[in-house]
Amino acid sequence: MSFFLYPTLPLFPLYLSLHLQAVSDFCTDPNTFVLNSTHFNSGTSSDVLDYYLTCSRRMNSPFQQLLTQSQRALSSIHTHLSSLDRNALPQVPKAEKSLREVQQILNATEGNFHQLVALLSCRGLNKDYIDSLKGLCYDGMEGLLYLSLYSFLSALAFTAILCSLPGAWRSFPSDSEEYEDSDSESEDPFTSHQDSKRFLQWQPWL
Structure with a gap:
């Protein structure tokens, strides 16, 4: 099962990079994104959204x-x-x-x-909004960067393992060589018995 997941490993950094780019685009100007998406989905007035997102003292409720x-x-x-x-x-x-x-x-x-x-009042909602932006754009981006780095290092380690497999496989002896070595080192018990019998027959005093 894990063998079929190996071809998808190169796609994981691409997936992370796309998410990283999307989060970075959102964090560049989050107010505009929230204004456009919320106004399009719920039809809320832009003045109301701008009041709660910015919460400026110069703006009236x-x-x-x-x-x-x-x-x-x-x-x-x-x-x-x-x-x-x-x-x-x-x-x-x-x-x-x-x-x-x-x-x-x-x-x-x-x-x-x-x-x-x-x-x-805009203070409570704006505080929660700012805290969520900090968590996403700072902590979330940092986590994505670390995850991208670890995935890149994992891909390099996996590539190094794949490249070292042929050399490691050639360093192991094959089965045929082991069989020939075992045949050359082993002795035939019947042949040794016949040689000893001929030696005894050759001795005249026996």
Whole structure:
């Protein structure tokens, strides 16, 4: 199974180089890429995206006008309720319970409004965006560079192994040579027995 993976080893550095080039192109101008892709996919306004991506102090929030109008409306309601509390309650004491309930709802609405203003601020989202860019464009690029270097060294080592295999194979003796050496070194027991018998017959005193 691993034998069929060897031809794909030269393609791995090419794959890494393509990814490295793509990440480097993205990290060169990430805001433009995010603006174009997000606007194309979700249709979000470019002003909103630019506000959260840059989070510059010179830029006003695109929701600033709506938030200001909402704040003014809440302040106006609070003023009217205070006026009713001063002028209407002495004349209509039974309305005190209803007025207190409306004031509680207004206080809860103001608390939710302040939370909404904090959530719509660009600081938190922009901080997460900057941290993710640092992780991708610095740590990620460093990891890809090390991985490319290691893959290149692995390819060189694999090539060196393939080039050294023929010479190493020729250094081992073949089976035929080993068989001939074993035949020349071995002795035939029958031949040695016949030679000793002839030697005994040649001796006259025996």
